Amino acid sequence: MPIARLTDAELDAALAELPRWSLRADGLALEADLKFADFNAAFGFMTRVAIYAEKADHHPEWFNVYNTVRVTLTTHDADGLSQRDVAMARFIEGVV
Amino acid sequence: MPIARLTDAELDAALAELPRWSLRADGLALEADLKFADFNAAFGFMTRVAIYAEKADHHPEWFNVYNTVRVTLTTHDADGLSQRDVAMARFIEGVV
Numbered sequence: 001m002p003i004a005r006l007t008d009a010e011l012d013a014a015l016a017e018l019p020r021w022s023l024r025a026d027g028l029a030l031e032a033d034l035k036f037a038d039f040n041a042a043f044g045f046m047t048r049v050a051i052y053a054e055k056a057d058h059h060p061e062w063f064n065v066y067n068t069v070r071v072t073l074t075t076h077d078a079d080g081l082s083q084r085d086v087a088m089a090r091f092i093e094g095v096v
Numbered sequence: 097m098p099i100a101r102l103t104d105a106e107l108d109a110a111l112a113e114l115p116r117w118s119l120r121a122d123g124l125a126l127e128a129d130l131k132f133a134d135f136n137a138a139f140g141f142m143t144r145v146a147i148y149a150e151k152a153d154h155h156p157e158w159f160n161v162y163n164t165v166r167v168t169l170t171t172h173d174a175d176g177l178s179q180r181d182v183a184m185a186r187f188i189e190g191v192v
Contacts, residue, residue, distance in 0.1 A: 039146070046139075054135065059161070062160055
């Protein structure tokens, strides 16, 4: 069963709530660049998100180099953004 | 102290030894696309490499989405490839 895409109003509310996150140019993903003290801290963060991702059955796309992590959130089953992405962004804000 | 770059002969030997890896277009990095059974396996692999990276004080650049990991190895202190990258690629071949 496809997952519902965010409405424009839901997307606006999510972006207002999540100032660190921006909409990808194509409008289909949320992106954030996160910076940590060092690689240990960056990978520790990734580990917390990985455990969340498995529990939620929703996984990030991410790029890491040393103390930085670029996270991209999208929902393939929705061909765009869904509440799963908002929930993951909120989780990330709680542990970053 | 800068780290020695691989000579052409050393680079040729490394590429011959590491068939999964290719030279980035600019010649300054090794790249490999790795595929795993699922996210759990992919992130488990990343965790093993992360622990190695901290011990070796040499860190990968990598992109993960679900069961795939794209790894890029380069040595910033060498402005290109060094034996540290070859050692990390060898480690990865042992756990992939």
